[in-house]
Amino acid sequence: MDVKREGVVEARKKKQRILYVVGGVAFVVLAVWVSRLEPAAPTVDRSTVWMDKVARGSMLRQVRGPGTLVPVEIRWVAAQTEGRVERIVVLPGTDVEETTLIIEMSNPELEQSAQDAGLQLRAAEARYEDLKVQLESQLLNQRAQAASVQADYRTAVLQLEADKEIHAQGIIGDLRLKLSQERAQELETRNQLEQERLAIAGDSNAAQLAAEASRVAQLRALHNLRVSQVAALQVRPGIRGVLQQVPVAVGQQVTPGVNLARVAQPEHLKAELRIAETQAKDVEIDQRASIDTRNGIVDGRVVRIDPAVQDGTVTVDVELTGELPRGARPDLSVDGTIEI
Secondary structure, eight states, X not given: OOXXXXXXXXXXXXXXXXHHHHHHXXXXXXXXXXXXXOOOOOOOOGGGOOOOOOOOSOOOOEEEEEEEEEESOEEEEEOSSOEEEEEEOSOTTOEEOTTOOOEEXXXXXXXXXHHHHHXXXXXXXXXXXXXXXXXXXXXXXXXXXXXXXXXXXXXXXHHHHHHHHHHHTTXXXXXXXXXXXXXXXXXXXXXXXXXXXXXXXXXXXXXXXXXXXXXXXXXXXXXXXXXXXXXXXXXXXXXXXXXXXXXXXXXXXXXXXXXXXXXXXXXXXXXXXXXXXXXGGGOOTTOEEXXXXXXXXXXXXEEEEOSSOBTTEEEEEEEEOSOOOTXXXXXXXXXXXXXX
């Protein structure tokens, strides 16, 4: 027979309520504890990282760009006069000295003009020498005449003194004394005039010689110009270096100012780097740089920054301070690195 148990249901419900309360309190405590935990550090694979110590200091940033080696000094040899190219003596790539003959040109009219200028100069020089001799002869005649008048004047002065003594003794009369005085005065005047004429003759001779000398100098300058123009038909570089270009052909007629040859000095090179315009804003003068010639790395420094942008790049000139490796030559492609 079943026996009815009293209070079992109430006890079970009471136990459930206690469990609910304890579980709620535990959940709250757990939630508070979890919210106060620090976030876990991210994890990475050990093989993908480098381990090192952090140090305080300046951070080095580098800007890179391609470029080429170009000569520091480039000379274009231009035609100084009109002429026709007769012969190209030296081809590009050849080492040349200052007086090396590169191109031979001809200009018959110029050569004839130089000869005419030489003849005119020699004729003017002859006229100058002839005039100089004539003027010296005239001056000598003038001096002789002046000396003769001066001698007559001194003689007249002595005669006047003698006549004064004789007149005082009563040997000659007043008329004779007066004639001696007139003679002395006349010769004194003539002597002064002759001296003035002699001085004027000297000045006149100097002026005439100066005018003729100016004419000779003018013709000499013209002759020297024609001679230099004829000499310029033999085209020479004027500097020691390597002949890079000869942009003319045999038989070509050239006018003054046309470029005939390009000469560069290969031992003095610089690097022209093309730096992206977005990175060029941090590049400054005197910053250190290194140039990779693919046969060695050369140290350098920034010496010029082009103010204009071309094709999205800025040209930066780097002076090479280190020794150039073998094989370094103009127009060689290089890679440059600038330290910011």
